[in-house]
Amino acid sequence: MNNVRALAAETLYQVVDQGLSLNQVLPAAAAKVAVKEKALLQQLCYGVLRQLPSLEHYCRTLLTKPLKGKQRVFQFLVYVGIYQLQHMRTPAHAAVAETVNALQALQAPGLKGLVNAVLRNFQRQQAELEAAANQVEVCLYNxxxxxxxxxxxxxxxxxxxxxxxxxxxxPMWLRINQSQYSTDQYLALLTEANIVARKVDGFCDAVLLEKPCDVFSLPGFAEGACSVQDGAAQxxxxxxxxxxxxxxxxxxxxxxxxxxxxxxxxxxxxxxxxxxxxxxxxxxxxxxxxxxxxxxxxxxxxxxxxxxxxxxxxxxxxxxxxxxxxxxxxxxxxxxxxxxxxxxxxxxxxxxxxxxxxxxxxxxxxxxxxxxxxxxxxxxxxxxxxxxxxxxxxxxxxxxxxxxxxxxxxxxxxxxxxxxxxxxxxxxx
Ligand SMILES: C[S@@+](CC[C@H](N)C(=O)[O-])C[C@H]1O[C@@H](n2cnc3c(N)ncnc32)[C@H](O)[C@@H]1O
Missing domain, CATH: 3.40.50.150 (Vaccinia Virus protein VP39)
Incomplete structure (x- = not known):
């Protein structure tokens, strides 16, 4: 099975219901999807975990009967669908269609009507659902x-x-290996490589990247010139x-x-x-x-x-x-x-x-x-x-x-x- 939304639903089920960590389960799921979909898988899993109480709250309103037992994984697929509608730039019709299609990969085509209806209802009632959830502290802060x-x-x-x-x-921070380069020398290498980064006061070995990048695009990474490490960890x-x-x-x-x-x-x-x-x-x-x-x-x-x-x-x-x-x-x-x-x-x-x-x-x-x-x-x-x-x-x-x-x-x-x-x-x- 290599459907990215179905894999996200399964991964979320393993984390939230089975108590496994993302580190334990996400790499195996990521290994099953195409390279260009790995970022989407991560975004869906991280996004749903960030917004979980709100998503649960919406579903309590939208689903007359919550999905239980073996059907829990489909409940997570619904969260994946709503998350896309609420927080991602995917066109709404594509988000709904792709989420409904994932039921095929999860071998539950019989639930297509239900999931489709829940997502459509979310779209119709989004403003009221959000207003109601925001009255509940755990949903407001997630x-x-x-x-x-x-x-x-x-x-x-x-x-x-x-x-x-x-x-x-x-954000992505780097630790510059001071036995190879000073922080300034390494910043110059990053600039040559068109990677935008800056120093931050108080963090002498660190640079902060404007946006995350693949470590192998970092100058000298394989030779230990830098490592990925948060500023405070340094x-x-x-x-x-x-x-x-x-x-x-x-x-x-x-x-x-x-x-x-x-x-x-x-x-x-x-x-x-x-x-x-x-x-x-x-x-x-x-x-x-x-x-x-x-x-x-x-x-x-x-x-x-x-x-x-x-x-x-x-x-x-x-x-x-x-x-x-x-x-x-x-x-x-x-x-x-x-x-x-x-x-x-x-x-x-x-x-x-x-x-x-x-x-x-x-x-x-x-x-x-x-x-x-x-x-x-x-x-x-x-x-x-x-x-x-x-x-x-x-x-x-x-x-x-x-x-x-x-x-x-x-x-x-x-x-x-x-x-x-x-x-x-x-x-x-
Ligand atoms: C916060 S992490 C350490 C991170 C690490 N210092 C770094 O900067 O990469 C805590 C580590 O403690 C280890 N640990 C937990 N209990 C331990 C114990 N009783 N004895 C030794 N290591 C332990 C865990 O396996 C884990 O790797």
């Missing part, structure tokens, strides 16, 4: 209720901006400030963006890149190989160093802990529907256990950088504050004026960059 509440509480003045930013397509290695000869642990390393960045910034580093996921660890090796860098890779549990640590302490440790990933929703809209409120407490427990278990591996006088791609305080400032309170030899190192003992750390919000969090802690010499 985020789960628990998350809207959490962001409102954490950011009473900025919560709407954060939720709106999550609904946007994320702060980690600069906070680590690696110096020649240091022994460094990247304790949750995969896919290795930050490991590679650390290695690009200094010679003669002994970097251990640890991750508990073997498949993801293979991605670290791929990234290291492309750039021509070396690290010791270890597939192990950061929360259980007794099983892998050789008892030699590290000068510096990067702890980019597993987190809710609520700071990267615009890049992974499935996160909104895969995460549950209860996950946050579990994640916070895991993070504090990893922090406690990894701390003894840092040498006296050494530096630990704690990082997440979350916007939630439980995983960020609350986590670090509690760690500082229970750890006698931990010294908080403020990263800016607002990074205080009461509210430690540096929170990036999803705006120009993704929503990352950092805190720097040193060990008393």
């Amino acid at each position: 985020h789960p209720g628990w998350f809207i509440k959490a962001v409102q509480e954490a950011y009473p003045e900025k919560w709407q901006t954060i939720l709106a930013a999550n609904q946007q397509q994320a 702060i980690a290695a600069r906070l680590m400030a690696p110096q020649a000869g240091e022994r460094i642990l990247d304790a949750c390393a995969a896919p290795g963006g930050k490991t590679c960045h650390i290695l690009e910034l200094a010679d003669n580093l002994a970097v251990t890149a640890l991750d508990c996921d073997e498949t993801r660890l293979a991605r670290v090796q791929e990234n290291l190989s492309r750039i021509g860098l070396q690290a010791q890779l270890l597939c192990a549990d950061a929360a259980n160093p007794d099983t892998w640590w050789d008892k030699e302490t590290f000068d510096k440790i990067l702890l980019d802990v597993p987190c809710s990933a609520t700071g990267v929703i615009r890049r992974h809209p499935d996160i909104k529907w895969l995460r549950r409120a209860a996950d946050i407490e579990q994640l916070a427990l895991l993070q504090s256990s990893i922090l406690d278990k990894i701390w003894p591996l840092l040498k006296a006088g050494g530096t630990l950088v704690y990082a997440t791609c979350s916007v939630l305080p439980q995983e960020n400032k609350d986590q670090v504050k509690a760690f500082l309170a229970r750890t006698d030899d931990a010294i908080h190192q403020p990263l800016h004026d607002l990074d205080t003992h009461e509210q430690p750390g540096w929170q990036f919000l999803p705006e120009l960059t993704d929503g990352f969090y950092y805190a720097k802690i040193t060990k008393r010499p």
Whole structure:
């Protein structure tokens, strides 16, 4: 089956109803469609996940009986159809006809009449349906209720901006490999290649592309001249400030963006890149190989160093802990529907256990950088504050004026960059 809309419906069903991530299912679906349709498949899946509560709301009005059980995949096809009518430039008649045709590929030609009627009714009633949905908070913001509440509480003045930013397509940032080119030199290469990009204050290794492009059109990409990495993600290695000869642990390393960045910034580093996921660890090796860098890779549990640590302490440790990933929703809209409120407490427990278990591996006088791609305080400032309170030899190192003992750390919000969090802690010499 290679019908792009049918594949989008199946992929969405796997994510929303079966709880699989887009990363797990989209590549297999994309492999089935023609090259020129891959972007459309992605747009349909990302778009529906961004607008899911509204689409569900419309369908509750438009379908007298919701499609249940084995028919759920057709409900997602209806969302795909409405999404095109509401948000894409596809002519309406083509959007309806192509969506109805996808039922053939899904072996449900008997539903053509129903789907056709629902889409036509949406067109006729669009203004009223939208007005009604906008009365419902989860539909107005298109985020789960628990998350809207959490962001409102954490950011009473900025919560709407954060939720709106999550609904946007994320920009493409590059990290320039400073051991090959300065950022200015690489910008000149991009200009020669007719790729429009700019530097952004405060992000010294980064350029921001005007629009996303294929990585293989980037000068020197195959040779490691640059890597795709969000601007805020690039702060980690600069906070680590690696110096020649240091022994460094990247304790949750995969896919290795930050490991590679650390290695690009200094010679003669002994970097251990640890991750508990073997498949993801293979991605670290791929990234290291492309750039021509070396690290010791270890597939192990950061929360259980007794099983892998050789008892030699590290000068510096990067702890980019597993987190809710609520700071990267615009890049992974499935996160909104895969995460549950209860996950946050579990994640916070895991993070504090990893922090406690990894701390003894840092040498006296050494530096630990704690990082997440979350916007939630439980995983960020609350986590670090509690760690500082229970750890006698931990010294908080403020990263800016607002990074205080009461509210430690540096929170990036999803705006120009993704929503990352950092805190720097040193060990008393
Ligand atoms: C946020 S990602 C790391 C991203 C990475 N630092 C980068 O910049 O490319 C978190 C990683 O932690 C790993 N992880 C989760 N629990 C872990 C554990 N107990 N021990 C080691 N790694 C773990 C996950 O497999 C995942 O790759």
